[in-house]
Amino acid sequence: MAASVYPDFPPKTTPEQQKFLLANIEDWSILNGLAVRPSATLTSAGSQLSGALAATAPVTLFPSLFPRTCFDEARALQKAYNELYVAIARDRDWMKQIVERLIEVDDFIGQLWNVHLEVEKEGYAQNLSLGLFRSDYMIHKDPGTPETKPIIKQVEFNTIASSFGGLSTKVSQLHSYLNSISAYPCTSPPVITPTSFPTNTSINSLSLGLSTAHRAYGPSKSSPSLPLCILFIVTTPESNIFDQLALSTPLQTTYGIPTFRLAFSSILDHTSVSANEERILTYSPPHSSDMSYEVSLIYFRAGYSPDHYPSSTSWHARFQLERSAAIKCPSILTHLAGSKKIQQELATPNSPHLANFLSCTSSSDMVDRIRSTFAAIYPLDSTPEGEHAIRLATDAKLCEGYVLKPQREGGGNNVYGSKIPAFLRGLGDDQQKWRSHILMELIKPPTLWNSIFRNGKVQSGEVIGELGVYGVCLWRNGHGDAGGKEGAEGNDGEVLENWEAGFLLRTKGRESEEGGVAAGFGAVDSPCLVDV
Numbered sequence: 001m002a003a004s005v006y007p008d009f010p011p012k013t014t015p016e017q018q019k020f021l022l023a024n025i026e027d028w029s030i031l032n033g034l035a036v037r038p039s040a041t042l043t044s045a046g047s048q049l050s051g052a053l054a055a056t057a058p059v060t061l062f063p064s065l066f067p068r069t070c071f072d073e074a075r076a077l078q079k080a081y082n083e084l085y086v087a088i089a090r091d092r093d094w095m096k097q098i099v100e101r102l103i104e105v106d107d108f109i110g111q112l113w114n115v116h117l118e119v120e121k122e123g124y125a126q127n128l129s130l131g132l133f134r135s136d137y138m139i140h141k142d143p144g145t146p147e148t149k150p151i152i153k154q155v156e157f158n159t160i161a162s163s164f165g166g167l168s169t170k171v172s173q174l175h176s177y178l179n180s181i182s183a184y185p186c187t188s189p190p191v192i193t194p195t196s197f198p199t200n201t202s203i204n205s206l207s208l209g210l211s212t213a214h215r216a217y218g219p220s221k222s223s224p225s226l227p228l229c230i231l232f233i234v235t236t237p238e239s240n241i242f243d244q245l246a247l248s249t250p251l252q253t254t255y256g257i258p259t260f261r262l263a264f265s266s267i268l269d270h271t272s273v274s275a276n277e278e279r280i281l282t283y284s285p286p287h288s289s290d291m292s293y294e295v296s297l298i299y300f301r302a303g304y305s306p307d308h309y310p311s312s313t314s315w316h317a318r319f320q321l322e323r324s325a326a327i328k329c330p331s332i333l334t335h336l337a338g339s340k341k342i343q344q345e346l347a348t349p350n351s352p353h354l355a356n357f358l359s360c361t362s363s364s365d366m367v368d369r370i371r372s373t374f375a376a377i378y379p380l381d382s383t384p385e386g387e388h389a390i391r392l393a394t395d396a397k398l399c400e401g402y403v404l405k406p407q408r409e410g411g412g413n414n415v416y417g418s419k420i421p422a423f424l425r426g427l428g429d430d431q432q433k434w435r436s437h438i439l440m441e442l443i444k445p446p447t448l449w450n451s452i453f454r455n456g457k458v459q460s461g462e463v464i465g466e467l468g469v470y471g472v473c474l475w476r477n478g479h480g481d482a483g484g485k486e487g488a489e490g491n492d493g494e495v496l497e498n499w500e501a502g503f504l505l506r507t508k509g510r511e512s513e514e515g516g517v518a519a520g521f522g523a524v525d526s527p528c529l530v531d532v
Contacts, residue, residue, distance in 0.1 A: 004447035005141060005150055005532045010062035011185040018458070021061055021183045025453060028177060029056040033246060034170040034524075037239040039455075054242065057167055058454035058523035060507050062184065063175040063197070064465045065448060066527035067139060070152045071198065071503075073369075074137050074469045078500040080363035080370060081135050082473040085159060087357040088342060089129070089334040090477055090493055092120075098341055101381075106406075106436040108306045109339065111315055116332045119323045125279040127478070128496075130213040130297065130329040132206055133471040134162035134504065137373065138443040138464065150532060153443045154347075154373045155466060156405075159338030160304045160330050164524060165202040165470055166246025168504035172200040172526040196528045202470050202502025207250040209472030210299060212497055213327050214257050216474060217296035221280050221325065229258040229293035231271075231283060233321075235302045236263040244301055258293060260285060264302040267317035271295070273324050281324035295326040304335070340405045344438040347374035348385055361495075376441040380434040389439040390431075393420050403440050417442070450507060452523040462510040465525060470501035503527075 013021065029035055035054040088095065103110035137152040176197045178184060184192065210230060220226050232248055234241075244261070251259040260283065262270060274280040281295040298321050302308050309315055322332050336342075346354050355367050378389030392398045396418070404415040404423065415423045420439075427433040451460040478493025508522035 005067075006065040006446065006448060006530060007187075007191050009065055009187065009191045009528075010450060011187050013185060017183075017185060018061075021178065022453065022458070024178060024181065024183055025059060025061070025174065026056050028174055029059070029170075030054060032170055032173070033242045034059065034167055034174055035242045037237065037241060039239065051237070055455070056453065057171075057242075058452060059171055059174065060463075060523050060525040061451040061453055061458070063192075063526045063528035064450050064463065064505060064507055065191070065530050066465065066467065066505070067150050067532050068529040069531075070137075070139055070150060071467065071527055071529055074135070074152050074467055075500050075503065077366065077370060077373065078133075078135060078469045078471040079498050080358070080361075080366035081157065082131065082133055082471040082498050083361040083363045083495060084346075084354070084357055084370070085133060085157060085334070085337050086129075086131065086473055086475050086495060087361060089131075089159075089331070089337040090475075091357075092333065095333060095336060098345060099336060102339075102341055102436060105432050105434075108309075109336070109436075111309070112332055112336055115315065115319050115322055116336075118319060119332070122323065124477070125277075125323060125325040126327055127476055128213070128216055128327050129331045129334055129475055129477060130209065130327055131159060131334055131471070131473040131475075132162055132165070132209055132299075132329055132501070133473065134158040134165075134468045135471070136466055136468045138466050139445045140375075140443045141446045143444060150446060152373055152467070153375045154343075155443070156340070157338060157343060158468075160335045161301045162468075162470065163240060163301070164243055164468075164504050164506070165206045165502065166243035167524050168468075168502065168526075169200045169203040170246070171505075171524045172197065175526045175528075191530065192528055196530070198503075198527065198529060200502050200526070202504065203246050203250065205472060205499065205501035206470060207247050207254070209474070209497070209499075209501065210247065210251060210297060210329070211255040211257060212472075213329065213474055214251075214255075214296045216496065217327055220294050221278050222274075222282070222294050226282065226292055226294040227258060228296045229260055229283060230297045230299060231295050231326075232259065232261045233264055233267070233298060233300045233302050234261050235308065236265070238301075260293075264308050264314070264317065267321065268313065271320065273320055279323060279325050281321070281326040295324070297327045297329060298324075299329045300335075340438045341379075344377040344379055344440075347377040348379070349376060375443055378439045380431070380437055380439060390434070393424060393439050396421060401442050403442055404437050405440055406437050450525070452507065452509065454523060459509065463507045464510055465505055465507045465527075466522075467527070468504035468506070470503065471499070472501045473498045 036057045038055040099113045135157050136155040139150045140153040141150045248259045251257045272282050283293045379386040399420045400417045404420045450463045474497040475495045505525040505527050506522045507525040
C-alpha cells in the first residue's frame, strides 16, 4: 500500500467524546433510516421481533478523506460510462461472441443467455431499457513514484442491483449533522471546511430515474385499462430493506406511483403475462387479490446471483418477466454487459473495443479519460494475453499484485494474491474452467485511517475506501441489431435520458479483501474532500 498523501485525520477522541459521537450516530441513524435488519446471529431464533427490529447500518465514525480532483473526475465520467454500457448491451452480435466463450464454463452466464435467446425467438415486447448503474473506483498511488498525484482506477461497473443509493445519501447527511453539532474534535489546521461535504443526490436522482421510466411506458395497454405500478423484485428476508425503501417511498409519496415489493421466489404466484402479442405484465398483490395492476417497470434488486435460482421454476420466472412488455431495470442483456469478462475485454492492454463502442456516442471524446481509469485486466485463456496472465497467476510471488474475479455480483467471490495459485489448482487441469475468471492488477490506495461502527462495536485502524458513482440511463434499443459492428446504432435506437446520480463511499479495514457492506465486510461512509 502506498504511503499516505492525506493530512493527519481523524483526530483522536477521549472516551467522553466517543460516547457522545456514538450516541448521536445511533439515534440519528434509527430516526432517519440509516439502518439494516439485524442479522440472525443478533436475534433469538424464531423471535417474533426478528422482522420488526432495525439496527444502525455499519458506518464510519468520521467521513473519510478523499482527493477532490479524483472525486470530480469520477463524477464527470459517469455519463460517458452510461453510454458505453448502453452501447455494449445493444450490440447483441458482439455480446454473443463474448458470452459463447463463457457458456461451457459458467452455467449461470449460460442460463442468462438462454433466457435472452428464448425471448429473442418470439421478439422483445419492450423496446425501452432502464439502467441504474454504479461505477466503482479506488484511489491509486504508485508507491514507486512518490511524486505522482493520486488517480482513480475502476474496480468494476455494476449493471444490476446497484445498491446503497438510499443509505449513501443518509450517511452523507449523518456526517454533516455530526459536524454541525461539534461531535468531531477540532483539528489545526481544520481538515473539515465548508466545502468538504459534497451534496449527495442519490435518493432523489435514482427515484427520479425510476419514475421517468414509468412515465416513458405510457398509458395502460390493458382493456379495460388497469392502474400502473412499479415492481421491486427482492430477496426475502432482506437485511438491506431500508436502503430499498429509501427509493420506493418517494415513488409513492412524491410521484404518486403504486410501488410493490415482490420476492423473486413468488414471481409466478402473483404475476401473469397476457396471451396477446403485447404481452402485458399484470400483478395481483397477495394482500389485495381482487386488485390487478399493469406493471410498467421491473426493478431488480435480486436475480444477480446463482443462489437466487434454486430451480428451473426460478429461471421460468425470470423468463416471464423478460418476455413481458414491462420495462426492465436491467434487461438480461444489460445484466450480462456488467460481467467481469466484458470489463476485461475493455481493459486488456491494447484492446480496441472501448474506442469502437464510444465512437458512435456523444462521449466519443472521453475515450482517453475512461481508459486512464482501467487497471490492467487479463483473460485466463490461450491468447497471448491469457498465457501471460496464467504465468502471473500461478507464480507464488508474481500473483501477490493481482486479484482473481469470477463473473459474479455481490461480495465474497474474489480470490486475492497468494491464495490464487492454490485456488486455480483446485479447479483441476482443465483450463477451460479458468476462463470463467479474469485476473486484475491490484489497485494500491494511499494509507488512510478511520473507525467503523458495526453491531454495536467500534473498530479503528487502517482502512481502504471505494467510491461508487451512480448513473441513470433510459434508452430505446431500436428494431435492428448493431449488425456485429461495435458501437453501431440499430434502427431508431437512442439514449433518451442520461445523468450522473450521486455517489457512495464504502470503507473496509485494510485486512478485509472484500468491500461489500451487505456481505458484512465494510461500512457505508461519505467523502471529506481535500486538496492533495
